[in-house]
Amino acid sequence: QLQLVESGGGLVQPGGSLRLSCVLSGFILDYYALGWFRQAPGKEREGVSCIGSSNSGGGANYADSVKGRFTISRDNAKNTMYLQMNSLKPEDTAVYYCAAEPFSCPGGADEYDYWGQGTQVTVSS
Numbered sequence: 001q002l003q004l005v006e007s008g009g010g011l012v013q014p015g016g017s018l019r020l021s022c023v024l025s026g027f028i029l030d031y032y033a034l035g036w037f038r039q040a041p042g043k044e045r046e047g048v049s050c051i052g053s054s055n056s057g058g059g060a061n062y063a064d065s066v067k068g069r070f071t072i073s074r075d076n077a078k079n080t081m082y083l084q085m086n087s088l089k090p091e092d093t094a095v096y097y098c099a100a101e102p103f104s105c106p107g108g109a110d111e112y113d114y115w116g117q118g119t120q121v122t123v124s125s
Helices: none
Strands: 003-007 010-012 018-025 032-039 046-051 060-062 070-075 080-085 094-102 119-123
Touching (some): 018 032, 018 119
Parallel strands (some): 010 119
């Protein structure tokens, strides 16, 4: 059974950092592109970052709103992906989801087949 489970969310002050983790069970991770999305109350789900499969070169991309602050990474041996979030802002408050799709980073959320349940990140003083 393919399963994704996020962890690491919480409450942090503006300017602080968090690292989200996503453990993927049942996957051969080398073959999957891995993405992070977020959804704030009343807003649509937004792509945050994606890292391609090892077979596709493993390149990463980021939303403009998080470039230079967030870093996506993967550890295929541990079947885990990460999102290091630094210099957090109140507008980063959202439920964060991890997702997986074979091979290369899809164009949008609706092209991912596999999703986690989400973890809440709240940035507030």
